[in-house]
Amino acid sequence: MQEKKTMAWNGFLGLLIVLLLFVLSGLSIAMQTPVGFAVGALAILAALVVWTGLFIVQPNQARAMVFFGNYKGSVRSPGFFWTIPFTSKPNVSLKVRNFNSKQLKVNDVVGNPIEIAAVIVFKVTDSAKALFEVDNYMEFVEIQSETALRHIASLHPYDNYDTNGTSLRGNTDEIAVELQRDLQGRLAVAGVEVLEARLTHLAYSPEIAGAMLQRQQAAAIVAAREKIVEGAVGMVQMAIDKLKADGVIDLDEERKAAMINNLMVAIVSEKPSQPVVNAGSIY
Numbered sequence: 001m002q003e004k005k006t007m008a009w010n011g012f013l014g015l016l017i018v019l020l021l022f023v024l025s026g027l028s029i030a031m032q033t034p035v036g037f038a039v040g041a042l043a044i045l046a047a048l049v050v051w052t053g054l055f056i057v058q059p060n061q062a063r064a065m066v067f068f069g070n071y072k073g074s075v076r077s078p079g080f081f082w083t084i085p086f087t088s089k090p091n092v093s094l095k096v097r098n099f100n101s102k103q104l105k106v107n108d109v110v111g112n113p114i115e116i117a118a119v120i121v122f123k124v125t126d127s128a129k130a131l132f133e134v135d136n137y138m139e140f141v142e143i144q145s146e147t148a149l150r151h152i153a154s155l156h157p158y159d160n161y162d163t164n165g166t167s168l169r170g171n172t173d174e175i176a177v178e179l180q181r182d183l184q185g186r187l188a189v190a191g192v193e194v195l196e197a198r199l200t201h202l203a204y205s206p207e208i209a210g211a212m213l214q215r216q217q218a219a220a221i222v223a224a225r226e227k228i229v230e231g232a233v234g235m236v237q238m239a240i241d242k243l244k245a246d247g248v249i250d251l252d253e254e255r256k257a258a259m260i261n262n263l264m265v266a267i268v269s270e271k272p273s274q275p276v277v278n279a280g281s282i283y
Helices: 011-030 032-051 128-132 137-153 170-192 206-246 252-266
Strands: 052-055 061-067 069-073 079-082 089-093 096-098 104-107 113-124 191-205
Touching: 011 032, 011 052, 011 079, 052 061, 061 128, 069 128, 089 128, 096 137, 104 137, 113 137, 113 170, 128 170, 137 170, 137 191, 170 191
Parallel strands: none
Antiparallel strands: 052 079, 061 069, 061 089, 096 113, 104 113, 113 191
């Protein structure tokens, strides 16, 4: 099933025919003869038949023409039209819509329970598929959106701590593109185009949220310590090279080790270091 255009005439022409038939019926009945009554009745019946073919198409909507079970085509142009009588005309909105999914509880690729939700921006591009290929295209969009969201969440970890790769938290743009592509493949059968799909909620489930927060804090502390130690080593090396280059003091290995130890403690320590004045020789 695929959308196609159908013939529809100006609705005011059909309305004019209806009015003329009513006028004809009135004049015929006014004759007060059996023939006049018969002609008047037939004119009224014909006017009612023609009336069934009149319909209105609102902006950003489409009307599918179904004549006794046969799809004849769709009318997308807004206006007042007249088509074959006794044709049903189901309406489909072509406007851009938003669908906010519920917060789903799923497991990521490593088995951590997480809560996830998304917003889907879509519109109908094929009225025939939306009406006749699926039972209810809005329910179809809702179910398939949640299915695609669960699928994408199960393919990636919530976060990458020790390895490189795509994660739900760290690669939101890539995840959005992947979700949109997956969802478009699922909704194409319903004549729906996915304009955007993006995560709106992402969090660990309450039962593990505290433990994962401690893990994140620990990872942040380790990363900060690595930077501090790296900077401290550079500063100590620079101090030793500067003293040696300026000839301020000639340090043997033991004194150099003691100075390195003192400098590393002073730089790396979280608390302010307390200086110790040495009045004699370390020897």
